[in-house]
Structures are given as structure tokens and as C-alpha cells.
Amino acid sequence: xxxxxxxxxxxxxxxxxxxxxxxxxxxxxxxxxxxxxxxxxxxxxxxxxxxxxxxxxxxxxxxxxxxxxxxxxxxxxxxxxxxxxxxxxxxxxxxxxxxxxxxxxxxxxxxxxxxxxxxxxxxxxxxxxxxxxxxxxxxxxxxxxxxxxxxxxxxxxxxxx
Numbered sequence: 001x002x003x004x005x006x007x008x009x010x011x012x013x014x015x016x017x018x019x020x021x022x023x024x025x026x027x028x029x030x031x032x033x034x035x036x037x038x039x040x041x042x043x044x045x046x047x048x049x050x051x052x053x054x055x056x057x058x059x060x061x062x063x064x065x066x067x068x069x070x071x072x073x074x075x076x077x078x079x080x081x082x083x084x085x086x087x088x089x090x091x092x093x094x095x096x097x098x099x100x101x102x103x104x105x106x107x108x109x110x111x112x113x114x115x116x117x118x119x120x121x122x123x124x125x126x127x128x129x130x131x132x133x134x135x136x137x138x139x140x141x142x143x144x145x146x147x148x149x150x151x152x153x154x155x156x157x158x159x160x161x
Contacts, residue, residue: 007083008035010090011042034083040069041087045094055102055134062095062144096149099134103156106130110160120160127160
């Protein structure tokens with residue numbers, strides 16, 4: 001169980017799922033819980049950044065990674081606790097990038113429609129529904145977004161809603 005006391009480096013994102021599965025199995029075999037959690041984070045983030053995936057599935061992957069794999073074990077040392085916060089930040093980085101990409105694309109589409117003659121009022125309900133899907137129904141920041149990304153999303157939303 002010596003391996004579980006070592007802190008691995010942050011995992012690479014974007015590798016094939018079979019690669020993560022093999023490495024996760026190896027970490028399980030060696031009892032390396034921190035490496036296993038880091039690899040699970042990488043696996044779920046990689047799944048979430050698939051450009052063909054709808055937002056709802058991306059969101060589920062990001063939230064699952066944070067809820068299940070970014071929580072330090074009970075009575076963790078400061079080093080271990082910081083490692084799990086870095087894993088959480090890694091998820092937030094990618095979740096924010098994905099959400100901002102979608103919001104920016106929609107912002108551009110709304111702006112194009114205004115240039116074609118629609119009014120912001122014409123687009124308000126559509127924009128409201130879009131941003132509710134991405135940001136949730138209340139104004140509380142979801143755990144998968146950093147403060148900065150949340151602020152950016154609110155600024156974009158504020159132009160249309």
C-alpha cells in the first residue's frame with residue numbers, strides 16, 4: 001500500500017478510454033487510490049469534452065467527476081487534500097471551457113440574428129431557455145464552474161436575458 005501515499009501528477013486529458021481503463025486497472029491492482037481517482041477524473045473529463053456530446057451529458061460527466069473522484073479521503077494530509085483540489089480545478093477548467101464555448105457560439109448566433117433584423121426581445125425566451133440549460137435554474141454557481149467562468153457566463157447571458 002506504499003503507492004497510495006504517493007501523490008501522482010495531474011493526469012493527461014484526451015487519451016483513448018481503453019488507455020485509461022488499463023491504467024485504472026493497474027492502479028487498482030497496486031492499491032494506488034490517488035492515481036486511480038486522478039485517472040477516473042481524466043477519463044470522465046475526456047468523455048465530457050467530446051464535441052458531439054450534448055451539454056446534458058457533458059454536465060453529468062463533469063459533475064460525476066467532481067462528486068465521486070475529487071473528494072479527498074477522510075483525515076487526508078494537506079498534500080493529499082491539495083491534490084484533490086487540483087483535480088477539482090482540472091474538472092472546472094474543462095467544464096468552464098466547454099460551457100463558454102457553447103455560450104459563445106450561441107451568443108454569436110443571436111448577434112447574427114439581430115443583424116438580420118430580429119430584436120433582442122424576439123430572442124429573449126430562446127436565450128433564457130438556452131442559458132438555463134447551461135447554467136441551471138437558479139443563480140447559484142454550480143460546483144463544476146470556477147468563479148471566473150461563472151462570471152463570464154453571466155455576462156454573456158446578461159446581453160440576451
